[in-house]
Amino acid sequence: MTLTNYIQAYNEAVFETDKPAALAVVNQALRDGLSPEDVVFKLVIPAVESMMERIEKDQDSNLAQHFMTAQIAADVTEKMLEKFSSPPEIIGKVVIGAASGDLHSLGKRIVSGCLKSLMVKVIDLGINVGAEQFVEAAVANDAQVIAISAMMVHTATGENGSIKVRALLKQRGLEDRIKLAVGGAPYRFDPALFRKVGADAWAPDGVTAAKVIVRLINEAKT
Amino acid sequence: MTPLQILDAAVTGSAAPRIPIFCNLFDQGAREMNLHPKAYFADGACVAEAQLRMQKRYGYDNVWSLQYVGKEAELLGCKKILFADDGVPNVADFVIGNWDDIGTFEVPSDITQHPAWQSVADCLAILRDEVGATRPICAYVTASTTLPAILMGMDKWMELFLLGPTDLRDELLRKCADFVQQHLAALRAAGANVLVYSTPFGSPYFVSKKIIANTVMPWMQKDLSRGGVADVVYYCGMAPFNEVIDPVFAQLGIRSHYISPLADLAEAKRIINSRGLTCGVIDDIKMIHWSAEETRAEVRRIIDIGKPGGHFLFGNGVMPMAVPEANIRAMLDAAFEFGQLS
Known part of the structure; x- marks a missing residue:
């Protein structure tokens, strides 16, 4: 074969x-x-x-x-x-989680699974994650991307989600170093929504999200 | 004609002055009553009052007894709901933490005796007395194949559904189907006359058509085996399902289909034709940022596709709180204007 x-x-x-x-x-x-x-x-x-x-x-x-x-x-x-003769080189790091007020975990699980197989280190913050927590974890882990999953309209568009993460990145001068990706059902219904919440990119599904995040990692590195 | 007669005319294809116009306003009720969502949803009389007030103000056809989707989880033992000021409540306590819990998980023998049912019963009693003879009173029922998502989380359910032992999966589905049968009967007895059957796993967006045919369809048949389907609407949680409309007709007998805004409405109308009711649904997430003119244009586009030949209803999804009131008004004004039939 x-x-x-x-x-x-x-x-x-x-x-x-x-x-x-x-x-x-x-x-x-x-x-x-x-x-x-x-x-x-x-x-x-x-x-x-x-x-x-x-x-x-x-x-x-x-x-x-x-x-x-x-x-x-x-x-x-x-x-x-577990069987590798030496640890593989990772291509980048992403901090991922569900937005503040959002308890859905399937989307980020799909994204995380694909990213891990693509040699991206995933720092999973879980569900109902505050904006400050995303930024702190990204800085602490030297991550290139923050990925936020939001399955409900109010968690996608609310003031404590991506909008606040963008504001914090701007306030701390981190926008060149850390990119912001979003995903979840509301973005499928309004493909222009990601811009309105301050994200750099979005994807219509978890598998494509992994591809988008790898692209953002490369952009952040250059 | 009453709104209930207009709805019946649309389903059967008989003469009516206009198409039925549904508007689904849920979380707006708390704002209407100037209450925090937790206090609002705890009081069925309050929910009914808000539904009646909003219906009267905007003039659309239906009212809703749905309080929030997590209500079903509460009836099955969920102890915590996360209420938000600006959006839908979320299940925050999963009844099934791991697969071992499935064996001990039990459906109440009579859900109408459960404390969580009281607010539903209170709400429906008022709606039935006030408008039961003239208006569609909608209620929401989650299908057995989707219900586990709010009992154990979608990712754990997906794992069990696709990869787990089938006997364990089926044990859970049997319990969920028992609940769905009870739930449908209780809602009907309390006065609901339009039952929105929410079955995302019945959409090819969630699982393949093969899995729908082999696994999901038999469970949907079991869910709906009592009480008939004349008052049931097929709805996949806003996911597209055009490809399964024919099997839904053939194997479930459901004639009313709530089409996803992501689906091809013209195709859905062609498939359903005069066999039943095509519900054309506006993408109300886009309404957050649309102007009133854009909203009006989209309503016109939808009605232009669906109205010819009759058998058509206009509706929305789950109107987000962030949609400006001017757009809700623009949507309804346009629906009444373009939805005239005579």
């Missing part, structure tokens, strides 16, 4: 939300001689990137597929990392 075949078979299984089939592909790859490093860098990461492209183009992809993409990739990566 070639690497392309592995990636294709893995992604078909993920798209069918069939975790056992996806894990079977990974196990077959290991049996065929791929190292844990190869599984992550040559199979999982290209597969997640390919899934990002597919989901971006396929408006009919569903939440279950996004969840499984993240869940399986994160699980496989975590298992493989």
Whole structure:
């Protein structure tokens, strides 16, 4: 089986939300001689990137597929990392959480799962996170991106969410160093909303959000 | 004609002076009564009073008995709701913390005896007495396949639903379906005459059509197996579901469909045609920043698509508190103007 075949078979299984089939592909790859490093860098990461492209183009992809993409990739990566001969180099750091007053955690879980498999260090602050907490954690961890999930209109647009994080970043002169990404249902219904809450970017789903965050990490680094 | 007769005419395709016009105002009620949301929602009489006042002021057709979605979680044991000054209440205490809790999780044998039901009963009693003979009284029921999301959190439910042991998943779904059946019956008995069946897992935006057909559909059939579906509206929490309208007709018999603003309304109307009611829904999140003119133009666009051939209702989603009152008025003025049929 070639690497392309592995990636294709893995992604078909993920798209069918069939975790056992996806894990079977990974196990077959290991049996065929791929190292844990190869599984992550040559199979999982290209597969997640390919899934990002597919989901971006396929408006009919569903939440279950996004969840499984993240869940399986994160699980496989975590298992493989334990077997790495040396710790891998991370490409950046993101502080993530649900906005103040918001108790929904699915969105950030999908984003976090994809980011971890892409070698991004994720500092997960949980749910109902205050604006100050986001900024403090980003500074303390030297993160390039703050990612805020908001599933309700008032937590997306309220004064204690992204709007306040933007104000704090500006006040502390951190806007060049730390970028702000948002996501969640309200942004899907109004794709221009992210600008009104002071964010640098948004994504319509958790998998695409990971791609957007990686882009912001690279922008913040330059 | 009364608003209830206008609604019936739209469903059956008989003559009426205009299309039905629904407006869903929930959290605005606390502002109307000048109360904090927690105090407001605790008092069913207050909720009914606010619903009647807002209906009278704006003139739309329906009133709502829904207090907040977390009410269902409270009926199932949730002890804490996070109330916000500027938005919808949030479930802050998950009844099911981990999979082991599913075995001991129990549905009350009679939810109408639960203390959390009292405010619902009080609200519906007033609405039924005041407008029950003339207006649609809407109530909200979460489907069994979605209910676990407010009992254990969406991510844990998604994990169990997709990856967990099917016997455990089905044990939870059986309990949730029992609750849904009870809930529907209790709401009907209390006077609700339009039951909005909220079933996000019945949308291909949430899970694949294959999973809907094999797993979700049988549970929806169980949810709706008693009391008929003539008063039931299919709603996927604002997610699109055009692709499953046909199976919903064929396997559930539901004729009224609350179409997502993200879906192709013209396509939905073509699929439903004269078999039932197409509800054209405005994107009220965009109404936060639209002008009154933009709101009016969008109402006209929606009604222009849906009105020809009848069998059409205009409505909104869950009007955010941040929508300016001028836009609510503009929406309703336009709906009454463009929704005339004779």
